[in-house]
Amino acid sequence: MNYFVLLKMVPDTVEELEVSADNKSLNSEFLRFKLNDPDEHALEQALLLKEKFGGTVTAVAFEAPEVDEVLFTAVAKGADKAVKLAGDFSNVRGPACAQIVASYLKPLPADAVILVQCQAIDDLEGEIGVYLADMLQLPYVGLVAGVAIEAGGLTVTKEFAGGMRGEFSVGLPAVLGIQAAEKPPRYVPVAKVRAVMKTAKIETVDVTPPETPGVLAVEKMYKPEVAGRAEMIEGSPEEVAGKIVAILAERGLV
Secondary structure, three states: OEEEEEEEEEEEOOOOOOOOOOOOOOOOOOOOOOEEEHHHHHHHHHHHHHHOOOEEEEEEEEEEHHHHHHHHHHHOOOEEEEEEEOOOOOOOHHHHHHHHHHHHHOOOOOOOEEEEEEOOEOOOOOOHHHHHHHOOOEEEEEEEEEEEEEEEOOOOOOOEEEOOEEEEEEEOEEEEOOOOOOOOOOOHHHHHHHHHHHOOOOEEEEEOOOOOOOOOOOOOOOOOOOOOOOOOOOOOHHHHHHHHHHHHHHHHOO
């Protein structure tokens, strides 16, 4: 089995985000990047499949600040290969990202399983997996919370709203959008990552981004405008209820 995991670097929202002077992007001068949290689960699920059913895990990421450390960490956790797609991806989004990854993956092994995130802070709909599956003409299942390899394919557990789950049989090769791995992402000591940095190598693949970087163009970015302060209503439940009714009546809502 060949497991390919697409890892994505995203801005660390712990830091204060600032809009750049052109009002079309984030100011990257003091921006800190981190691995997208759902990608941790995609990698963990690939490693669990490798441990249960055998195969190799390849971690693939676009060139970005601090991405080398993330790729070395993936190897320290158990990935067999780390690949960095190098190029200028500052304005590349959605379909163009999928096009680049699809070009790298071709020709695709017949037993390939591509694991991607199903959400990121700059891709709330998890579009990359859908685009990638469409370009490779492969089946796609999102919001995946469990994977097992059966004869000739996969049995995939998908989460639905309201705590419902469903099982699907999927042929190979396939693309899976991972919601959560079957176990929490494993921890790897910093010392082990540093040791891997001395022995492992990251394969760098130079990529020329498509002429059309994406379907949508950002016209303007801005911080939410402060409209006012919340009013805290105190008192007993009866008093609070009476005050709320009075406010709604004052505004003509009741």
